[in-house]
Amino acid sequence: xxxxxxxxxxxxxxxxxxxxxxxxxxxxxxxxxxxxxxxxxxxxxxxxxxxxxxxxxxxxxxxxxxxxxxxxxxxxxxxxxxxxxxxxxxxxxxxxxxxxxxxxxxxxxxxxxxxxxxxxxxxxxxxxxxxxxxxxxxxxxxxxxxxxxxxxxxxxxxxxxxxxxxxxxxxxxxxxxxxxxxxxxxxxxxxxxxxxxxxxxxxxxxxxxxxxxxxxxxxxxxxxxxxxxxxxxxxxxxxxxxxxxxxxxxxxxxxxxxxxxxxxxxxxxxxxxxxxxxxxx
Numbered sequence: 001x002x003x004x005x006x007x008x009x010x011x012x013x014x015x016x017x018x019x020x021x022x023x024x025x026x027x028x029x030x031x032x033x034x035x036x037x038x039x040x041x042x043x044x045x046x047x048x049x050x051x052x053x054x055x056x057x058x059x060x061x062x063x064x065x066x067x068x069x070x071x072x073x074x075x076x077x078x079x080x081x082x083x084x085x086x087x088x089x090x091x092x093x094x095x096x097x098x099x100x101x102x103x104x105x106x107x108x109x110x111x112x113x114x115x116x117x118x119x120x121x122x123x124x125x126x127x128x129x130x131x132x133x134x135x136x137x138x139x140x141x142x143x144x145x146x147x148x149x150x151x152x153x154x155x156x157x158x159x160x161x162x163x164x165x166x167x168x169x170x171x172x173x174x175x176x177x178x179x180x181x182x183x184x185x186x187x188x189x190x191x192x193x194x195x196x197x198x199x200x201x202x203x204x205x206x207x208x209x210x211x212x213x214x215x216x217x218x219x220x221x222x223x224x225x226x227x228x229x230x231x232x233x234x235x236x237x238x239x240x241x242x243x244x245x246x247x248x249x250x251x252x253x254x255x256x257x258x259x260x261x262x263x264x265x266x267x268x269x270x271x272x273x274x275x276x277x278x279x280x281x
Contacts, residue, residue, distance in 0.1 A: 003078070005075075005084045006024055006085050009118055012127060025067050026040050026067070027062065028062070028063060030060070042263060044266070060263075081139035082109065084102075085126050085129055088117060088194065114193075116150045124279065128146075129142050152279045152280040155275065156211050157187065158273065185200070187207055220281045230244075230256055230258070231257070232258075234271050234273040
């Protein structure tokens with residue numbers, strides 16, 4: 001069976017990782033001189049509390065190649081291909097780090113996949129790849145299917161404030177100041193492997209209404225390899241659960257999962273972020 005490797009930006013649950021024996025390599029969070037492994041040394045709640053009181057924005061880093069090497073060495077004896085399924089190289093250095101690690105094993109069949117997505121859409125792709133691998137689908141076919149999913153991903157972020165985007169260099173300080181004065185609620189979207197500004201609304205209500213309109217227009221319903229509507233959030237579980245409940249009623253779904261955004265994403269989007277994603281047909 002094909003081996004699967006991913007990282008914490010996939011947001012996959014420990015249950016999925018354990019069920020399919022998927023190593024989840026941690027992203028690195030840096031506060032000053034202190035370094036933490038995402039999901040191991042620091043969870044979302046601890047990160048957000050520290051972020052609120054920190055004078056300086058923390059830094060993020062891709063997992064070092066050594067973390068990948070350790071997992072590759074465990075998998076190599078079974079002789080099966082290793083698929084490393086990771087976030088867009090436009091937003092993370094994880095693909096580069098895994099590629100460097102793979103170079104130490106020239107005789108192994110290690111394939112590094114830039115999915116061009118991030119967050120739980122990446123997690124869905126990892127989960128599907130693991131299910132296909134369990135069904136003895138070949139590595140070549142799994143990669144073909146994953147590449148087919150990339151262009152069908154829709155991901156919208158409703159950001160609570162422009163401040164973190166400004167602090168991270170994504171927009172200018174003047175834009176953040178104007179946004180704060182006008183109480184602008186930015187909507188971001190995934191666009192060709194990057195997260196870009198999609199639209200600005202004056203209130204949360206109008207921003208949510210706009211996103212809801214987009215979901216109504218684009219969401220195809222739930223299928224075997226499309227759909228997967230879910231809500232991700234950064235420290236606002238009540239708002240996320242409320243949105244998920246509305247979406248379940250609206251589309252007649254049994255479940256709309258609510259997922260915690262990882263610290264490495266919150267660093268740039270800020271606390272209070274809510275995101276919505278799914279795959280079109």
